[in-house]
Amino acid sequence: MSQGKYIESFDSHTKRFLSAMRGQFRDQDSYDEMLYSNDEILYEIFEVKRPEVAGELLHGISLIHPGKVGDEYFMTKGHFHTELETAELYYCLQGNGMMLMETPEGEWAVEVMAEGNVVYVPPRWAHRSINTNPAGDLVLFFVYPANAGHDYGSIEFQGFRKVVIERDGQPVVEDNPRWLPPESR
């Protein structure tokens, strides 16, 4: 993997700290405890600047660092696209993870990611990347239509239906007890 050299050519670099993820992890006590000791970086995004219009493609690399909050793996905030009918594509460059997906109606799906895998997130599906490898970064190359826009607020409010947590050293998918189903939003 030689993303290091390439990353220098990106226009923006976003660092997402633990403090920006309040309320997103299932185990709130572990979250508070971790945050008290160190507001660490959970993931980073490197992106190329392009005009945000249909026909252009925004693209970049995300690095999700290894770690857990309680037994829940480090993950991205997750988002719908503001322009709901737009897809997103991920090529896994390094590591192991899962892509957790959900429609506004509450359908859910999960795809396993390993080096060389492509995950296609169809239009309408919210998506969150999760690093299930405790030993190293999950490195993803992502591409999406430049007019897509990001809606982070819906997921912050309602959560994902599922969480991915570690049980006996393995990632398993479980229900999120704090998920708000469509009828109670």
Add this chain to the structure above:
Amino acid sequence: MSQGKYIESFDSHTKRFLSAMRGQFRDQDSYDEMLYSNDEILYEIFEVKRPEVAGELLHGISLIHPGKVGDEYFMTKGHFHTELETAELYYCLQGNGMMLMETPEGEWAVEVMAEGNVVYVPPRWAHRSINTNPAGDLVLFFVYPANAGHDYGSIEFQGFRKVVIERDGQPVVEDNPRWLPPESR
């Protein structure tokens, strides 16, 4: 590189033979001679099927095999998008090559490709992938808006302004004597 495993999950596999590239290489005599002895495969494309509408992303892998016609490297046909205002993105997974680009007005550009490089082809630019490594395949992961469409005919008719040929073992960019400039089309 582990594209082998991934390629099994594509929906279509296109093989482009030397015979499909008549008139595209500069050295017509070498072309005829090669074709007479063996109609070999110059490149292959593996693609995922998605609805061909705005918001979706078509994607796949292209393998450009090593070789030359005369002193000109194996290359793809090259194309404009029918929907001209759409981009295309390439992530180089393996090998070495060049992306040759041109606008309808005759501006040209070339980008070098090596493992880990991204080449962004902005809207309006025709593009052709060229394998400059005599020792192995050029392997590219590509993504483009699903409503883009392919216009191969313009390039077949007018050619690219430039060619990439081997001089003393190195790729160099030279004029294409058979290029038709915009005013003579």
